[in-house]
Amino acid sequence: MLLLFLNKVIFVYFIGICVFYLVIFLLSYGRLRREKGLHGIEPYKRMKSSSFTPPLSIIVPAYNEEAGVIGTILSLITGSGKLDYPQFEVIVVNDGSKDRTLEKVIERFQMVPVKNKVHLKRNGIETRPIIEMYQSEVYPHLILIDKENGGKADALNAGINLSQYPYFASIDGDTVLEPDSFLKIMKPIVEHADDEILAAGGNVLIANGSTVVKGRVQETKLSRKPLVVMQSIEYMRAFLMGRIGLSRGNMLLVISGAFGVFRTQRVIQAGGYKVDTVGEDMELVVRLHRMNLEQKWGAKIEYVADPICYTEAPESMKFLYRQRTRWHRGLFESLWTHRRMMFNRKYGLIGMAAMPFYFFVEFLGPFVEFFGYLTLIIDLMMDRVFIQYALMLFALMVVYGSFLSMGAVLFEEWRLGKYPKISELNRLLFFALSEAFWYRPMLTLWRVRAMMTLLFGRAQGWGEMQRKGVSD
């Protein structure tokens, strides 16, 4: 009786999710269809040459990033791939790395110590002690902070303390950008007519498989490794469908730590990144939304589809597991910190739609799914399954999920067109169809384990990942 009831609950839940994703898909479809065919270069030329384009501080927190950090910095400041932005500074924050991150940056860019330390706390956010600050002799707008280990959020806060421009961007130590990425991500901020933009997120693509030379992607290719292809599909779905859809209602709660721009003054007002959480990027965005609504700033958080950054995805189960459990824990911590917003009308769509979505679908979803698998196994063992119906339901799940994945690929084709080969499209379709058979159950299991770990409250740090480095 109980199982029957639970089966019905799961069915209703399943239909609810399908409807919600369809709405998100349609919202994204509307926006991307409008932008389909928009020239990739011409709309940004004015901003590139204008003296009214606001300068930007780019913060690169690095912890044990010796494999990727040089490529990331190179992609920002030098060579043919140099960032196409009128005025910017780059602040690399070495968060007490145990490898040769610090030495490599000092050597490669001829960093010399800046003796005075007055300005290290100029924006007033408390951080772990700064050991030394360096400035490049070759590129004066490149700064390096060496500080005691305090986690990624603390490293970002140290960078914010030093940033002197009205907007700052946070990118990961292994991120590779396209030269015009910042022009594109800043466009809605610069040209927005009505509301203040608190933050803007851009598109993250997976670099594995692509050809990256001296911090610049020469050719985007889809990896041949199943685990990476699955992550590519996930990223397309999350960024081009989920985030665009949610941002249309100003409901976006996550801006990826790999690539986002924030209004410096507002983040300082909010007290910077929260240090005792592993989901600092999401927590900050939720806090900014909260302050925006409480203090009636009338501001928005935007997501832009065409600015691209590339990041290295985990290629082994071990590191993917670590990454995903960390993300799940971060999700919970953000939701828990701001639980007062949940179903609170005062917070409008954030409280009534976005927060419940992240809690019931993103956070609890794996648990419900896990329970679904469990009841199916029990029912099979007790011979209580209407096999045809169960298979039909499973087929729907596979086909619908694949449709959404292909929808995201369609959006990618409309707005980015980075994977022109039909063989790549076939691979994407094949793996999208296979997702429900291996990748999804695997992630479900990991997330459930993450939920269990939450109960024991084991702390996590940067979530180290063995990086090969994407740049030659």
Added chain:
Amino acid sequence: MTYVLVFLLTVISLGLLLAVYLYLIFRKSLNRWYTNKRERWLETHSDDIKTYIYTGSGSEHFVPEKRYQYEALEDMFSDLLSSVKFEKDFEPIGAFAQRYFVPWYQKRLQSGSWSVRMNTLHFINRFKIEVMQPDLIRHLRSKRCTPEEKFEIFLLLGEFECDNLMELMKGAKELPDFWLNELLCRLVSQDNVDTYVDDFFDYTPSWQGAILEAVRDKHLRSEKLQRLLVQLLESEHAELRVKALKTIASLGYLFTIDPFIQWMDNNRENGIWDQPQTDGERLMAARLMGSIRHDRFIPYLNALIGDRAYGVRREAAKSLRIYRQGKSMLTVLASTHPDAFARSIAQEWIERNPEHE
């Protein structure tokens, strides 16, 4: 019943999945075919195009007829304009665009696709096709014209020095600051700056701010403008006061410094500078005193180096550093100033080079 529902949903999803997949295959194949065709066409005509760019004649050998031909030329010419500067009386690209692109652009401005219309406006701007003014005005009045398109058109009309731009802008959505600044940069020049100064107080605050930004950006100078800038220091709008200071600092010139010193004295005596809302003004005043170096400013900078706002202290120290005796003045301040923050920032700027900032 549920079984049928699930079956139907599965069939619909499968249909959609197949449709998207087939569409993607078609689109990718079409893109490849289109790119190849475009490259081949460019290759075939590359010598003719080169000859035309060098001599300005022979355009009839590569007249575009198909979409891919227009787009290939657009991108090629746009790239060229980014890297090559032509003589004033020899503009083969502008001439070509005016001769062959106008009918194509007229048609594309009527397109139902927002992206197509936006791309068209960007290229009209790129090639400065002034003869399209009537088409732009017509499009501006059409129901289809979105705010983004209107902003682009206003800028284009500003660029083309359209006579009734102000009339056309009436009733339109207020331009965001970036667009307004860009527009005023196209409108205000050394020849007409006094006209803008005369009518300054008839403009809205956002236009006033944009006029000052244009003056600053283009380094325009006139006596009337100087008088206006000094007068604006007494404006009731804080933003205008800051912009006026910023403009003076950027121009690096004041015909007399007395009113400015008087203004600073008043602010200090009346406690106005003790208010946190005036941080921006103090910062800009400090910058101005670094830009227009005068011995009478030094006591004020010595006071501002002990300001409670970090930005003001930093700017005052930086300005002092620019003075001929800056380093020695900062050395004295670093050991004698009663305020610890002032001593620290003075110490910092002894070592730093303002030119690297």
